[in-house]
Amino acid sequence: MAKRYAEVNSVLCVSCGACAEVCPKSAIKIWRGSYAIVDKSLCIGCGLCARTCPAGVIEVKINELA
Amino acid sequence: MNWRKYLWIWPILYFALGMFNIIFAWLGMIDFMLPLIFAIFGGNKYFCNKLCGRGQLFVFLPKKFKCSTGKLAPRWLSSSWFRYGFLVFFMAMFCNVIYQSWLVFGGVRSLRETVKLFWTFNIPFGWAYTLGTVPDWAAQFSFGLYSLMLTSAIIGLIVMVLYRPRTWCTFCPMGTMTQLICKLKAGSDKPLP
Numbered sequence: 001m002a003k004r005y006a007e008v009n010s011v012l013c014v015s016c017g018a019c020a021e022v023c024p025k026s027a028i029k030i031w032r033g034s035y036a037i038v039d040k041s042l043c044i045g046c047g048l049c050a051r052t053c054p055a056g057v058i059e060v061k062i063n064e065l066a
Numbered sequence: 067m068n069w070r071k072y073l074w075i076w077p078i079l080y081f082a083l084g085m086f087n088i089i090f091a092w093l094g095m096i097d098f099m100l101p102l103i104f105a106i107f108g109g110n111k112y113f114c115n116k117l118c119g120r121g122q123l124f125v126f127l128p129k130k131f132k133c134s135t136g137k138l139a140p141r142w143l144s145s146s147w148f149r150y151g152f153l154v155f156f157m158a159m160f161c162n163v164i165y166q167s168w169l170v171f172g173g174v175r176s177l178r179e180t181v182k183l184f185w186t187f188n189i190p191f192g193w194a195y196t197l198g199t200v201p202d203w204a205a206q207f208s209f210g211l212y213s214l215m216l217t218s219a220i221i222g223l224i225v226m227v228l229y230r231p232r233t234w235c236t237f238c239p240m241g242t243m244t245q246l247i248c249k250l251k252a253g254s255d256k257p258l259p
Contacts, residue, residue: 014144015245016235017115021125031257033104033111033248051136054232055144 002062004045009057010035019049019058074126076119077219084212088194088205091212098240105244109251114241121235124222128231139229144236156218156239159185163210171203178206182213183220 006028008019013035020028020036027042028049036049036058050058083090097120101113114121128134142148169175179192191212195205222234235241 012144014149014236014241015111015114015248016121016232016238016241017111018121018125018232018235020115030111030115032109032252032255033245034252037257052230052232054139054230054234055236056138056141057144 002064003040004047004060004062005040005043006038006045006047006049007059007061008036008038009059010037012055012057014055014057016054018052018054022048022052024048070116071122071126073117073119074123077123080119081216081219084208084215085194087199088191088208088212089200091208091215092204094211094215097215101240101244102247105247105251109248111241111244111248114235114238114244118235120219120222120238121232124226124231124234127223128226134226134231135228136231137229139225139233139236143225143229143233149237149242152237153239153242156214159214163207163214166210167203167207170206171201177202179209181209181216184217185213 006019008028015030015033015035017030017036020026020030024046025042025044027039027044028036029039031037038049045060045062047060050060080090080093083093097118100117101111104110104112128136166175170177177197178188179190179195180188181191182188191209195208199205218234218239222238225233
């Protein structure tokens with residue numbers, strides 16, 4: 001079984017919050033104004049944040065679960 | 067009803083009021099001060115993330131009028147050197163607005179009733195100001211600040227159309243400055259896993 005989730009490049013993130021605004025599961029937060037962080041337990045890997053991010057620093061990854 | 071969804075009205079109202087009377091340009095200082103207050107005292111980018119009218123406008127327009135290609139902007143637009151470079155340039159231009167107002171205050175220069183677009187093109191704007199309404203230096207500051215706000219809004223609209231809606235946010239000087247403040251405040255702290 002595989003779980004899809006979003007991953008943010010925290011070095012390149014501009015912390016604009018566009019991803020958090022569109023996330024249907026409220027799985028993204030802007031951590032102390034510095035960069036976006038994803039709560040993997042909430043993320044459904046829909047990719048909306050990745051398509052919205054103006055800096056293109058979010059990727060949807062697949063985690064193979066045992 | 068989420069009132070924040072209607073914050074896109076604010077930049078439109080701002081520019082409309084400024085065309086009616088340039089003194090309203092002073093309201094632009096709200097957009098300069100609020101992000102800094104949140105960053106310095108709260109250590110967050112609440113203004114950028116939730117309250118920025120311009121950001122909401124760049125989301126609203128493409129949603130309503132399908133006027134954005136949605137393409138990813140070139141990587142250099144969100145690179146550190148460009149972001150910090152643009153911040154320095156923008157701050158220099160803001161300091162120039164203050165300097166010009168100072169010259170008018172000191173009587174060295176007379177009031178110029180023009181709005182300067184892209185720091186180059188002078189647009190006559192005398193119809194938006196009646197001489198003597200406020201001290202000349204305050205009027206000069208209004209013309210300068212309105213020029214900065216209008217130029218940056220046009221740049222934001224251009225990149226909104228060419229790329230993803232909130233591309234302006236990647237190099238917005240206020241966003242860059244407040245993120246820097248937040249990162250400095252966060253120090254070596256990391257989010258809990």
